[in-house]
Amino acid sequence: MGSKAPIKLPVIDFSQLKTNNPNSLSIWESTKTDVFYALQNYGCFEASSVVSIELQESVNDALKQLFNLPLETKLKNTSETVFHGYVQSPKVPLYESMGIGNPFVPENVDDFTNLMWPNDNPTFRESIKSYSKKLRELDEIVKKMVFESLGLENYYCEQMKSTSYLLKVMKYRAPEADESDVGLHTHTDTNIMTILHQDEIGGLEIQMKNDEWVRVKVSPNSFIIVAGETFNVWTNRRLHAATHRVVMKGEKERFSIGLFSVPKWDKIIKAPEEMVDEEHPLLFKPFDYGEFFKFFIKEENINDKFALEKYCGVPSLNL
Ligand SMILES: O=C(O)CCC(=O)C(=O)O
Numbered sequence: 001m002g003s004k005a006p007i008k009l010p011v012i013d014f015s016q017l018k019t020n021n022p023n024s025l026s027i028w029e030s031t032k033t034d035v036f037y038a039l040q041n042y043g044c045f046e047a048s049s050v051v052s053i054e055l056q057e058s059v060n061d062a063l064k065q066l067f068n069l070p071l072e073t074k075l076k077n078t079s080e081t082v083f084h085g086y087v088q089s090p091k092v093p094l095y096e097s098m099g100i101g102n103p104f105v106p107e108n109v110d111d112f113t114n115l116m117w118p119n120d121n122p123t124f125r126e127s128i129k130s131y132s133k134k135l136r137e138l139d140e141i142v143k144k145m146v147f148e149s150l151g152l153e154n155y156y157c158e159q160m161k162s163t164s165y166l167l168k169v170m171k172y173r174a175p176e177a178d179e180s181d182v183g184l185h186t187h188t189d190t191n192i193m194t195i196l197h198q199d200e201i202g203g204l205e206i207q208m209k210n211d212e213w214v215r216v217k218v219s220p221n222s223f224i225i226v227a228g229e230t231f232n233v234w235t236n237r238r239l240h241a242a243t244h245r246v247v248m249k250g251e252k253e254r255f256s257i258g259l260f261s262v263p264k265w266d267k268i269i270k271a272p273e274e275m276v277d278e279e280h281p282l283l284f285k286p287f288d289y290g291e292f293f294k295f296f297i298k299e300e301n302i303n304d305k306f307a308l309e310k311y312c313g314v315p316s317l318n319l
């Protein structure tokens with residue numbers, strides 16, 4: 001068998017979009033084409049040049065400081081909402097995470113910082129605020145491009161208004177000799193879209209449409225954008241929700257951080273009528289994300305990448 005070149009994820013540069021140069025419209029259009037192609041065919045891509053190396057390094061330090069706090073301090077971060085509080089579970093023994101809901105609201109970051117460091121930690125607080133702002137800008141640009149690509153620009157504002165965000169920070173320890181190397185089980189994200197950063201240890205793996213797994217290696221200040229199931233429902237499956245997992249190799253711990261855009265609970269998710277026609281029959285019944293989430297976090301569904309399909313998929317024979 002001849003050797004195959006490893007598959008690489010598409011890399012899309014967002015630095016040019018910021019400039020006010022005379023070519024900005026054509027840069028927007030060509031970036032948009034690349035974004036839409038990547039989300040249709042890979043369900044993800046690497047976004048380069050989004051934050052400065054300095055900001056990324058200060059966030060990396062902030063994560064290490066945070067997870068190095070005593071367990072009893074980390075446990076103070078509690079929440080009724082899944083994934084917002086401190087998470088550590090025997091089902092994923094290498095993994096621990098914490099979340100800050102809507103980190104663009106300054107008080108949310110201030111409160112979290114004060115909970116973890118009662119004497120304050122200005123470096124943590126300010127770097128998380130600037131970072132969240134940058135990631136949100138990227139979230140808005142990518143979604144605007146997808147909406148425009150589908151001729152749905154009229155729905156963009158309404159859609160953004162019904163979105164909330166979670167900034168989730170994650171740490172994975174290295175497995176012991178007799179432990180599994182699975183950091184996070186194979187899954188698709190059920191939310192709208194995720195913007196992920198992993199440190200130089202790596203470990204994120206993405207499954208291609210041909211089932212091949214790709215171990216993601218990105219530059220230090222780039223991100224992986226992953227389309228979630230809700231985006232897919234919303235576009236009546238014009239996109240692809242990438243299946244992924246984390247596999248820990250080596251002896252070092254790993255840190256990652258992600259901005260998860262999530263439908264506000266009680267919002268009904270449904271594909272706009274423009275997305276449904278004879279060639280594209282409706283694939284998912286309208287659903288309430290909060291209700292779906294209650295179903296999803298049940299033991300038998302949480303690792304099922306067809307959970308949403310099971311919950312609200314339209315059986316094709318009934319059409
Ligand atoms: O840590 C990572 O790189 C991936 C995290 C992830 O996939 C998730 O939280 O859904």
Ligand SMILES: [Fe+2]
Nearest residue numbers: 187188189244
């Ligand atoms: Fe994920």
